[in-house]
Amino acid sequence: MKKKVGIIACSGESLIGGTLSRAAARIVVEKLRPNQTIILCQPLFMAGNLEKHGGQEERDFAKNHPTITIEGCEEECAKIAVNRYSGTPKATIYIQEYIDAHPEVKTNSREKLGEEGINLAEIIAEDIAKKVDELYRTK
Amino acid sequence: MDKSLGVIARSIALKLIEKRPEIQLICPVLLNTGDEKYENFIESAKIIAIDGCMTRCATKLVENREKKPFKRIFIPDMSKKYGIKPTKELTLNEENEKLAEQIMEEIIKELEDVDVKKVLKSPKFEAIEFFDITVDKYHFNVPKEGYYFNENDYWIKPEGKTALLGISDYLQNAAADILFVEFPEIGSEMEQFDDAGSFESSKTVLQLISPGTGKTIRVNKALENNPELMNQDPYQKGWFIEIELKNFEEDKELLLNGPDYFEYMKEKIMKEKNALEQIRSEKDV
Numbered sequence: 001m002k003k004k005v006g007i008i009a010c011s012g013e014s015l016i017g018g019t020l021s022r023a024a025a026r027i028v029v030e031k032l033r034p035n036q037t038i039i040l041c042q043p044l045f046m047a048g049n050l051e052k053h054g055g056q057e058e059r060d061f062a063k064n065h066p067t068i069t070i071e072g073c074e075e076e077c078a079k080i081a082v083n084r085y086s087g088t089p090k091a092t093i094y095i096q097e098y099i100d101a102h103p104e105v106k107t108n109s110r111e112k113l114g115e116e117g118i119n120l121a122e123i124i125a126e127d128i129a130k131k132v133d134e135l136y137r138t139k
Numbered sequence: 140m141d142k143s144l145g146v147i148a149r150s151i152a153l154k155l156i157e158k159r160p161e162i163q164l165i166c167p168v169l170l171n172t173g174d175e176k177y178e179n180f181i182e183s184a185k186i187i188a189i190d191g192c193m194t195r196c197a198t199k200l201v202e203n204r205e206k207k208p209f210k211r212i213f214i215p216d217m218s219k220k221y222g223i224k225p226t227k228e229l230t231l232n233e234e235n236e237k238l239a240e241q242i243m244e245e246i247i248k249e250l251e252d253v254d255v256k257k258v259l260k261s262p263k264f265e266a267i268e269f270f271d272i273t274v275d276k277y278h279f280n281v282p283k284e285g286y287y288f289n290e291n292d293y294w295i296k297p298e299g300k301t302a303l304l305g306i307s308d309y310l311q312n313a314a315a316d317i318l319f320v321e322f323p324e325i326g327s328e329m330e331q332f333d334d335a336g337s338f339e340s341s342k343t344v345l346q347l348i349s350p351g352t353g354k355t356i357r358v359n360k361a362l363e364n365n366p367e368l369m370n371q372d373p374y375q376k377g378w379f380i381e382i383e384l385k386n387f388e389e390d391k392e393l394l395l396n397g398p399d400y401f402e403y404m405k406e407k408i409m410k411e412k413n414a415l416e417q418i419r420s421e422k423d424v
Contacts (some may be wrong), residue, residue, distance in 0.1 A: 009166060010168075011151070011169075013149060013152060013169075014164070018166075022145075022146075023229050023230075041145075041194070041196070043168055043194075043196035044194050044196050046168050046172070046196070046202070047196045047199040047200055075167070075169055075172070078168075079171050080172045081172065085250065108193055110232065111153040111154075113151055113229075113230060118229065
């Protein structure tokens, strides 16, 4: 049986990169590849070992499944987290590369993506979906 | 974070920092990746944890740093309280925006009772090693390390992504007794060498010329009642404002470190002394 792919996005509280990474992750998991992917909550992943609803499941999933990290900024928190608790991620998407490649996209704010921001999140999501297809095929 | 409850939590946090710029947003994940960004801040700050769901990760991640949140907000409870259901869409709908706004206002109101400026404690100070020189009856000192100076005699002390700003011992000597201070607005942005507030002494009024580029996040309220702290302890208790740095590596290119500033200051003092002696001797003649 093919293994589902884990998607873990930057929590990026104060960054437009964080907002884009979360939106892109949700587009992949909810719309583009709902049957091939599982979203992993990064704060929960970091918290881990909670008595109830604990993050250990997230960590175990990433240990046993291919995982794609989506980084909102240069801190690479998602990658660091997966490396620390589960192993090396299979792929990493850097949101900044997309922001740099699409200077024409003006988001409303770091909180509100606006129409252009959502369009950019869809472009990013398409690329993540391609990665999902590669990883899902190889399993 | 993968659900709309998380989007509401994040929206509240962003609205809060827009409304009260002295509040600093903490990324709960970055807080736990071992990054030093929040190291100093978290020591002294009171923390509001905004949890989107039952896992209460924000609270948990704060507790992982051995801190207890000062206030906890749990979005499902708030959603019930205001009778607004979270949307399943990628972005918040009008109702959810309203919910985020209402919760933010509720937090602000509570903070106003406490006064957020009071919950931000004074920075911690440690013993400083100084270079010093005595000229006539005047004694001048300059910290050996940790402080950077512009040639206008203002210092900046970076700590991660933030920095304290103040005046040098030389400048407080030259200004004489400081009587009033005027701070920049919290949240105001400044470029390096822009004015960042002013102070008035028995001799003069001076603008603080910022050694760094950034945003004002805190002011030393103690100076309003005790401006003399700038004379008594210019490098520590007499700090003027705190800023969030934009790019200190770039700022540093136009600043002097402790040893270089000490040499610069000595030269300046000696020139002034010689000029003064010259004037006096001309008067005598």
